[in-house]
Amino acid sequence: MKRVFLIVIDSLGIGSSPDAYKFNDVGANTFGHIVEKCFLGKVNIGRKGALYIPNLVKLGIMHALQKSTKKNLLGCHNNSHIIGSYGFASEISSGKDTTSGHWEIAGVPVLDDWFYFSQKNNSFPENFLKKIINVSKLTGFIGNCHASGTDIINNLGEEHIKTNKPIIYTSSDSVLQIACHEVFFGLSNLYALCKKVRLFLDQEKYKVARVIARPFIGINKSNFQRTGNRRDFSIKPFSTTVMQKLINEKMGQVIGIGKVSDIYSGVGISKYIKATGLDELCNITIDEIKKSDTNTIIFTNLVDFDSNWGHRRDISGYARGLEFFDNKLSQIIDLVKDNDLLILTADHGCDPTWKGTDHTRENIPILIYSPNLEKKFLGHRKTFSDIGQTIAKYFLLSPMQYGESML
Structure with a gap:
């Protein structure tokens, strides 16, 4: 039985990307700055002390952060036993938005510019x-x-x-x-x-x-x-996503949880499950994993990290959310069988310590777990599309146009 559980921790960037200067985002680091603030005891609204995320740590997120930033950050301890493979990826899409990030993850980077309403006032002609x-x-x-x-x-x-x-x-x-x-x-x-x-x-x-x-x-x-x-x-994806390939080539199922279906305009989604709030999103994901059969992708977007805490520059809220999700993650890890792939990643950054309220151009973590998978550093991936290409190779689908498999 082959199944992929793809979870996007919306906006969990791990350090500014090589082209961050184009976006005035050099120095942005969503996850790293949250870790530092918690370690320094400055993030104590509804929680206290250093960030406690043992399951993300054993999947390699601290290692991925250090590889991405090439720095030893305060509070970034990586001495835990690692059970998965980890790496980080930079984006080739032109924007740092939700659609660009998700489409690139699915193997369809957005290389041309979107249309923007750039004027601050009277934005729409x-x-x-x-x-x-x-x-x-x-x-x-x-x-x-x-x-x-x-x-x-x-x-x-x-x-x-x-x-x-x-x-x-x-x-x-x-x-x-x-x-x-x-x-x-x-x-x-x-x-x-x-x-x-x-x-x-x-x-x-x-x-x-x-x-x-x-x-x-x-x-x-x-x-x-x-x-x-x-x-x-x-808008509909400009070319074929890995989800469409699974449906068309293997008669597979793609379960979109939360806003995933909306992001792809319903294309390549077999079943859409509406969910709001981190608790409901996690619980439905766990339920769908328990029910899912072979040739299935369960694709979840955890939007609260971006919309509730990143954009609103709520460091404590973001930290509480990470600790809550990490607790649920232990249940998800326990459900991963020998031939399954669990992939945790992000779509962009939204550093709650950064100026303004916009997304930040950052590298994203790639954490892959399967009981039978070799534990290793996956390197610096040059495009988010390596995730889509990895999923395509795992399901023995025709290759995607962009990306290289990490398997």
């Missing part, structure tokens, strides 16, 4: 907005700027409720985000609007990675909060 308003039969939008999702809801949520005008905003990523109230505007209406905008962008040849529905609830800015009903309406 007037003519562009007029066309969307006409297509969607709206009276208008509010917002139209770069913004933090929580801040813009607090600032414009009451106006949105009064006017029924959706809040539209963006960031340094290739995204168009629309926030609406679940009750006053309606969740189904928000989804329908985002689908129309996605269709418009595709028809007009705007290469925007994602249209994101950001529903929220509450009566006023004192109690507005985003809900777990976020949905991403992504």
